[in-house]
Amino acid sequence: MLSKFLQGLMFVNQFTIDNGQVDILGNKQLLLPVQIIELLNDKKAYDFIKQTVKIGMDEEIRKIGSTTPLQRFNNLKDLMNTFGIGNIDVTFIDSKKQKAMIQINNSTIANYYISQRKKTTVPVCVITKAVLAGAFSSFFGKDVDSEETKCMSLGENYCQFSIK
């Protein structure tokens, strides 16, 4: 079942699946197996994904018009659900100080590491961390970074991200 946001994008031709091509807001998309994240678990991947998402979220405003910060967050939530990253919730936000805390209760990436019984001593959700850093850099209009302060792969009940 497509979310309202994606149905809306489809209606204005900003989400298309045609001739082997998936396009969202003018960007080509690939659906890949979760195992790929083992190749994307470093600072270089973080920086690249953060920058790509920031540009994408800035473009969103240009292509679908201005919306409220809450609507933008809900659009991000929809997209992260659609891409299978997990269901995000804001537990704290201060737009003036450009800080936020985000929680994910069902991280696909952490669950993958747990299912593979891979031993880790550090949080593993680098892609999620990068997507949040890029999106909130766009939301706040200021470059911010994201740290994963709790991760299910380390035995916590949820993953938590501090953005500032």
Ligand SMILES: [Zn+2]
């Ligand atoms: Zn995690």
